[in-house]
Amino acid sequence: MISVSKLLCGLDAESDGLRYDAADGSKKPQITDDKQQRPVVVWNTTKRCNLYCEHCYAAADQEEAPNELSTAEGKALIDDLAEFGVPVLLFSGGEPLVREDLLELIAHAADSGVRPVLSTNGTLLTRDRARELKQAGLKYAGVSVDGLPERNDRIRGEEGAFDAAVRGIEACLDVGLKTGLRYTITEHNVEDLAGVVDLLVDVGVDRFCFYHLDYGGRGADISDVDLSPEATRKAVTDLCDLTREYHESGEEIETLLVGNYADAGHLVEYADREMGTDRAQRIYRYLERNGGDPTGERVADVDPVGNVHLTQFWQGYSPGNVRDRSFGAIWSDKSNPLLGALREREDHLSGKCADCAYQSVCRGGSRLRALAAHDDPFAPDPKCYLTEAERDGEAAMSRIRGGPAADAD
Structure with missing residues (x-):
């Protein structure tokens, strides 16, 4: 994840220590004071879901996968993750709220010292359920909304899904459970992005995660509606502008970009152009600490039957199963x-990735998209939208990397 609000506006967040090794300078309580050493783990707790979203990386449907991890196996997995030092466990799906033992599993994670967070479509959240989740130890709920009502419902395959998700968000906010938006950007919904932010800020949401489409699960089936490089650049620039406008008006919204580390280079270029080289230097240093694309290093996934994956989107390959060996x-x-x-x-x-000027803050972007496009996990990410001048800009990079402001964190 790349925090646009942190980098462009200086907004403190709970993840400053985890992501940027900047806990000392943050006013917010921290997930951890130290830079991340172990992966954040996504656990797809079930393949079952009450919706059928067109971009679902897990290809979720109405039925559970055969032989999903039991409650006892789930607790054993959590113990294993805790012993390994995993800082955060994201309960995902399918739709994790369809698991009857979800509260028990969340409580076990909290008791084990692993921070439990939730990814949900929000349609099954009520005030009572949200209160139970918070009491079990849940720290955050990310609710997926992919457009204003008509577009969202079409993408999610269910009329009324938008209204139900907003009610779920409101339920979480009502009981004091930190809640944010998850939004996957494609040609189908890019026009709704600003409208959804405006609407949900009014509801009370102050954290917005925008995902680039990765080509896993059903996401691979709709790669033809992924944004072009030019449209991607515009969408990211618009989000940067929107974030700054909100902060200038006194709204401390947190905005994050996920899934395309060309965004890192673009943010440095944007800051250099719009805010000056001193700011660009600071941003570059933060992004170097962040470390670029985390696949196989700072993020991992466990699917419903225990297979480990290199990222939640890369479901087609597994180096092992937790039923056979520990995570x-x-x-x-x-x-x-x-x-x-x-x-x-x-x-x-x-x-072009091999000698890119921004390799240290991007590290090649999505290896899954490279595999899908070129049948080679180390080929260039087809979603890179940096220009040749930006990738090869040695003079500009010398200016951004150098100078005393680069150490002014």
């Missing part, structure tokens, strides 16, 4: 060639 053993296995190559990807990137 820690799978993730630390130095004999796995793909894991090893991803962790030294600078030696394997090809094409």
Whole structure:
């Protein structure tokens, strides 16, 4: 994740220590004071879902996957993650709220010292359910909304899904459970982005996560409606402008970009153009600490039947199953060639990624999109929208990397 509001507006967040090793300078209570050493883990707790979204990376449907992890196995997984030092466990799906043992699992994570958060479509959230989740120890609920009512409902395959999700958001806010928006941007909904932010700010939401489409699950089936590089650049620029406008008006909304680390280079260029080189230097240093695309390193996934994945979107490959080996053993296995190559990807990137000026803050972007587009996980990410001049701008990079302001954090 790249925090637009942190980088452009200086807004403190709970993740400053985890993401930027900047806990000392933050006024917010921190998830951790130290830079992330172990992956944030997404657990797809079930394949079952009450909706059928066109971009679902997990290809969720009406039925559970055969042989999903039981309550006891889920608790054992949580214990394993806690022992390995995982800082955050994201309960996802399918729709995790259809699991009858979800409260028990969240409570177990909280008791084990792993921060439990939730990804949900929000339509099953009531005030009572939200209160129970908070009492169990849930720290945050990310609710997926993908446009204003008509577009959202079409994308999610259910009339009334938008209104139900907003009611779910309101239920969480009513009981004091921190809640944010999750929004996957495609040609189908890019025009609604600002309208959804405006509407949900009025509801009381102050955290907005915008996802680029990754080509996993049903997302691969709609890659033809992914934004073009030019449209992606415009959408990200618009989000930067929108974030700054809100902050200038006194609204401290947190905005984040997820899934395309070309955004890192673009934010530096945007800041250099709109805010000056001093700000661009600071942003560059933060992004270097963040470390670029986290696949196979700072993010991991466990699917409903226990298969480990290199990111939640890359469901087509698994280095092992937690029923056979511990998560820690799978993730630390130095004999796995793909894991090893991803962790030294600078030696394997090809094409324009191999010598890009922004490689240290991007690290090649999505390896899944590269695989889908080129049948090569180390080929260029087709969603890179940086210009040739930006990628090759040695003079500009020398200015951005150098100077005393680069250390003024």
